Amino acid sequence: MQAIDDYISNVRYLPPAPRVVPDLIKLLNQPDVDSSRVVKIISLDPSLTANVLRVCNSAYFGAALPTSDLQEAVTRLGFQQVYLLVTAATGAKLLATPQKGLGMDPGELWKHSVAAAVSAQLIAKKLGDDFNLVFTAALLHDIGKVILAQAAEDTYFRIFREAETRQISIIESEAKLLGMNHAEVGGRLLSRWKFPPNIVAAVTHHHAPKGAGRHERLASFVYLGNMIAYFMGHGFGHIAFAMRGREEALTILGLPPESIPQYMMETFEQMHMIEALFSMVAEPAAPK
Amino acid sequence: MLSLDSLTGTDLVLVGMADLAVIREQPVTLCTSPLGACLAVAIFDPVRKIAGVLNSMLPEASIDPKRAGERPGMFLDSGLTALVDRAVELGALPERLEIFVAGGARILDETSYFNIGNRNFGVLESWMKARGLVLVAADVGGLSNRSLQLNGMTGQVRLKISGQPKLKILCKP
Numbered sequence: 001m002q003a004i005d006d007y008i009s010n011v012r013y014l015p016p017a018p019r020v021v022p023d024l025i026k027l028l029n030q031p032d033v034d035s036s037r038v039v040k041i042i043s044l045d046p047s048l049t050a051n052v053l054r055v056c057n058s059a060y061f062g063a064a065l066p067t068s069d070l071q072e073a074v075t076r077l078g079f080q081q082v083y084l085l086v087t088a089a090t091g092a093k094l095l096a097t098p099q100k101g102l103g104m105d106p107g108e109l110w111k112h113s114v115a116a117a118v119s120a121q122l123i124a125k126k127l128g129d130d131f132n133l134v135f136t137a138a139l140l141h142d143i144g145k146v147i148l149a150q151a152a153e154d155t156y157f158r159i160f161r162e163a164e165t166r167q168i169s170i171i172e173s174e175a176k177l178l179g180m181n182h183a184e185v186g187g188r189l190l191s192r193w194k195f196p197p198n199i200v201a202a203v204t205h206h207h208a209p210k211g212a213g214r215h216e217r218l219a220s221f222v223y224l225g226n227m228i229a230y231f232m233g234h235g236f237g238h239i240a241f242a243m244r245g246r247e248e249a250l251t252i253l254g255l256p257p258e259s260i261p262q263y264m265m266e267t268f269e270q271m272h273m274i275e276a277l278f279s280m281v282a283e284p285a286a287p288k
Numbered sequence: 289m290l291s292l293d294s295l296t297g298t299d300l301v302l303v304g305m306a307d308l309a310v311i312r313e314q315p316v317t318l319c320t321s322p323l324g325a326c327l328a329v330a331i332f333d334p335v336r337k338i339a340g341v342l343n344s345m346l347p348e349a350s351i352d353p354k355r356a357g358e359r360p361g362m363f364l365d366s367g368l369t370a371l372v373d374r375a376v377e378l379g380a381l382p383e384r385l386e387i388f389v390a391g392g393a394r395i396l397d398e399t400s401y402f403n404i405g406n407r408n409f410g411v412l413e414s415w416m417k418a419r420g421l422v423l424v425a426a427d428v429g430g431l432s433n434r435s436l437q438l439n440g441m442t443g444q445v446r447l448k449i450s451g452q453p454k455l456k457i458l459c460k461p
Contacts (some may be wrong), residue, residue, distance in 0.1 A: 077339035087404065104451075160451075164431065169396060228401055230393075230433075232305065232345070233324035239431035241325075241393040245400025249443055257401040262344045264404075265355060265362065 004180050004188045015097075017193045018090040020045050021136065024161050025196055028132050032236045035074045042086055043069060044213055049091040052082065052281060060276035061085070083132055088114070091139045092280045095146060097250075102149050102156060102237040107278075109146070113139050114277045115234035119267040121224025127253060129217065137202040137218055138225040138278040140195075144186025144203075152178055159240040171207045183207055210248045228260070228267055234274075296453055298439065303328075303341045304363035310340035310374040312442050319437040322450065323391030323404040327364055327412065327428070328436040330388040331371060332443035333380035339440040340375050342367040347403065347411040364411045387421060390436040392428040405429065405433045425458045 008014065023041045028034050042049055049070055056073045057066040061081070061242035067073050074082050096110040120138035124131040149156070155177055163173035174181040187204030191197075202222045203214035223246060229235055230243070250257060267274075299316045303309045305326065309318055318341040320328045329342045344363055349356035349366040360366040372382060389412060392405030409428055424441060425445070427434070433450040436458075445458040 167396060190328050227395075231325040231402075231404060233322035233326060233433060233435075236323060240433045240450060241395050241431040243395045245397040245402040246383060247401055250401065258351075260401065261351050261404065264345060265352060268362070271305075 001188070003231055004185055004205075005192075007151055007180065008147060008189055008192070009184065011147050013150065015094050015146070018094065019194075020048060020140060021087055021090050022194045022196070024086060025133070025136070025199075028083065028130070033079045035071065035079065038082065039071050039281050042082075047183070048086065048089050048093075051092070052085045055085055055089070055276065055280050056082075058276050058279065060272055080132065084135060087132075087136050087139060088117075088277045088280050094140070094143060102145060104237045108237070109142060111236055111278055112229050112235045114274055115229035115232065115267070116141060116164055116222070116225040118225075118270050118277070119228040119263060120221045122266050122270060123224055123253070123255075123259075123263055124221050125187050129221065133198065133218060134221045134225075137199045137206075138222045139188065140190060140199070141181065141203050141206045141222050141226060142186065143189055144182035144184065147185050147189060148174070148178070148182050163242045164239055168242070169207070169244050170239070171244075173242075181207075207243065208246055208248075209252060210246075220252040223249040224253070224255075224260075224263070228264055231260075232264060232267060291338055298441075300437070303343045305343050306345050306359055308340065308342040308344075308361040308367055308371050308374075309379060310338065310371065312339075312378045313337045314339070314440045316440050317437050318440060322433050322435045323393070324433055325391070325393055325403075325408075327389060327391040327405070327408040329364075329368060329371065329412065330390075330436060330438040330445050331375055331380075332386045332388075332438065333375065333384050334386065334443055335381075335384060336379045336432045337443075338375050338378050338380040339438050339443065340371050341438050342371045344368075344408070347407045355412060364408055365415060367444065368412070368415050382421065384420065385421065386424045386443060387416065388425050388436075388438075389423060390427045390445075390447055390458065393431060393433055394429050396431075427456070427458055 095113050117135045117139035121131045121135040124134035126204045163170050171181045187200045191200045198215045198218050201212040202218040205212035205219045206222040209216050209219035209223045300319050301316045303320050320343040326345045331340045342368040344364040345362050347364050349363040356363050356366045360370040392408050394403050394405045435448045437446045447456045
C-alpha cells in the first residue's frame with residue numbers, strides 16, 4: 001500500500017480529486033432526493049456544470065428546448081440521468097487525457113471506459129442491481145492507467161514486450177516489472193478520493209473479480225463490461241487482449257456463457273448513448 | 289465521406305460494426321471501425337473492380353434470427369451471404385473474388401468462453417469451403433486490436449494495428 005501511495009504521490013500532474021461524484025453517490029440510495037441538494041453539490045464545480053448542461057442539450061439526451069439552468073435540467077431529466085451525466089463528465093476530465101506510454105491515441109482510454117460502463121450498466125439493469133454504482137465503477141476501472149502511463153511511461157514498452165514474449169497478461173507483467181498493477185493503483189486512488197469501498201474493491205479487482213470478496217458482484221459487472229468493450233473494438237493500446245478469461249464473473253452473476261454475445265448485441269444497440277457520452281470530452285486540466 | 293486517405297488520396301468510407309458495403313469502380317477506401325474480437329471480410333473482383341467489406345460482430349445468425357433479419361451484417365454467416373449476393377448483383381463473379389479476412393483478437397486463455405474470435409474464424413472457413421472459395425490472405429487472432437481498409441480500385445488491403453504507427457499491407461501470397 002505504501003509503495004502504491006508513493007507512486008501516486010510522485011505523479012507530476014495528479015488530476016484534482018473529483019469531489020462531486022462521491023457526494024452524489026451518498027444520495028443514490030435515498031428514496032426522495034431533494035433536487036436542490038443535488039444542484040448545490042454539482043454547482044460547486046462550474047466547468048462540470050457547463051459540461052453536464054451541454055450534453056443534456058445534445059441530440060441523444062435531447063431536451064426539447066435547450067436549457068442553461070441546472071435546476072431545470074435536474075427536474076427534466078431526473079436525478080438518475082443527471083447522476084450519469086455528472087459521472088461521465090467527471091470521467092471525461094480524468095480519462096480523456098493522452099496516455100503516451102500505453103500506445104493509445106488521445107481519447108481512446110475514454111472511449112473504452114464509456115463502452116465498458118454502458119455495457120456493464122446494461123447487464124446490471126437486466127439483473128436488477130444498482131446500475132448507477134456499476135456504471136461508476138466500470139467508467140473508472142482503468143483510472144490507474146492514467147497514473148501509471150505518466151509515472152512509468154518509459155517502462156511500458158518493457159511491460160508490453162514481457163507480456164507478449166511470455167504470453168502473460170498486462171496485469172501480470174505490470175506486477176512483475178513495477179511491483180503493482182494498474183487496477184490496484186486505480187483502487188487506491190479512488191479510496192484516497194473518498195469513493196465508497198464497493199467501488200474501490202470493484203476497480204481493484206476488475207481483472208479477477210473473486211478477489212473483491214463481498215463486492216465480487218460489482219467487480220464481476222466491471223469485468224464483463226471491460227471484456228465486452230474490448231471484444232467490440234473499444235479497447236486500444238499495444239496487445240490490448242493480453243488478459244485472462246475469468247469464468248467466475250459469469251458464475252458470480254449466474255449468467256450462462258451465451259449471455260456474452262447477447263450483451264454484445266445489446267451494447268451495440270446502445271451505441272447512440274455511447275457516442276453521446278464520447279462527446280463529453282472536457283478540456284484537459286492545466287498542469288499545476 | 290469521412291476523411292482523406294493520405295497514401296492514395298482517396299476518400300475513406302467507414303463500414304461500421306454490424307454493417308457491410310459493396311461498391312463498383314469507386315475511387316474510395318472502405319475501412320472498418322476497430323475490430324476487437326469481431327471479424328472483417330474484404331472481397332474484390334479485380335476485373336469489374338467491385339469491392340466489398342463486411343464488419344461482422346458474431347459468428348452465426350442462429351444466435352438471434354430476428355436481429356439477423358433486420359441487420360444481416362451483424363453475423364458472419366448472414367453477412368457473408370449478403371456481401372457476396374450484393375457483389376454478384378453488381379456484376380462480380382464469385383469464383384473471381386479475392387477474399388481477405390482480419391480481426392478476431394483473442395485473450396490469453398484459448399479455451400475460455402470469452403474467446404468468441406475462435407468461433408468466428410471457424411464459421412468463415414466452413415462457409416468458404418462449402419462454396420469452393422479460397423482465402424487470399426488473413427490476419428486473425430493474436431492479442432492486438434486492428435481495423436481493415438480496402439482500396440476500391442486496386443483491391444489492396446491494409447491493416448491499422450492498434451499501438452503501431454504504420455499501416456500493415458496484407459499481401460497476396
